[in-house]
Amino acid sequence: MAKPLTRQAISDAVDPLGWRLILGVLVTHVPVPTLAAAVDALGVAVAAGGTGVDEHLRADVHPDRVVLHLRRTDAGWLTPRDVELAAQVTEALAGHGLDTQPGVGGVPPQTLEIAIDALDIALITPFWRAVTGYVDDAAPDGETPGGDLLDPLRRGPAIWFQQMDEPRTQRNRIHLDVDVPPELAGPRVDAALAAGGTLVSDAAAPAFWVLADPEGNEVCICTWQGRD
Known part of the structure; x- marks a missing residue:
C-alpha cells in the first residue's frame, strides 16, 4: 500500500493551483458571472475528471461562483488521485478562461x-x-x-x-x-x-x-x- 501523502506535500502541490487543504478536503472557488455560467463551469470540471469523478468531486453552485471539493468519498483521506484531479480540473477550467481561486469576493474557503x-x-x-x-x-x-x-x-x-x-x-x-x-x-x-x-x-x-x-x-x- 502506498504511503499516505503528508498534509504538507498535498498543500505544496495544490496551493499554487488555487486550491486549499481544509480538514482533509481540497477546496477551490471558481468565479463566474451567472448561474448558467456556474453550471457550465461545473460541467467542465466533471468532464475533466473523467471516469470515476463521482467518487471524488462535490460541488456547490452559486450565481457568482462554483465551490469544488475533492476527496475520494470512501477513502477517509486524500489520495494521490485527488491531487491529480485538482491539477486536471484547474487546467481544463483555465482552457475555458476560468480560474481556480482560494476564495472569491472576500469569502474564503472554510x-x-x-x-x-x-x-x-x-x-x-x-x-x-x-x-x-x-x-x-x-x-x-x-x-x-x-x-x-x-x-x-x-x-x-x-x-x-x-x-x-x-x-x-x-x-x-x-x-x-x-x-x-x-x-x-x-x-x-x-x-x-x-x-x-x-x-x-x-x-x-x-x-x-x-x-x-x-x-x-x-x-x-x-x-x-x-x-x-
Missing part, C-alpha cells in the same frame, strides 16, 4: 464543525443523530477523535464528539471549530481578539488556537498545519 464534549460518546450520539437527521461518517478522516455525524447533503456543519475523562462544570461543553487555510488563521485570530475575544491557548498552534468570547464561550480556529 469548514465549520460543532464539537461536543462527552463522557459517554456512544450514549449521546444516537440522540444527536436523531435530532439533527444526520448520518454517521462512512469514511472518517482521522482529524477528530470522536465519530463524526454529517449532514447527508453537507448543508450544515459536521458534529464530532470529544472524549472527557470527568465532568466539566467550569466551561461550556459545546464549541465551534472553524477550519481555514493556514494563511487566514492569523488574521482570523487577530480579528476575533479585536472584536472583544480573548486568547485561551495557543499551545497547539498552528494546528489550532482556542479563543473565547467576552462571556467565556469557546471557539477554535484550526488549520491542517502541525498535524503530520
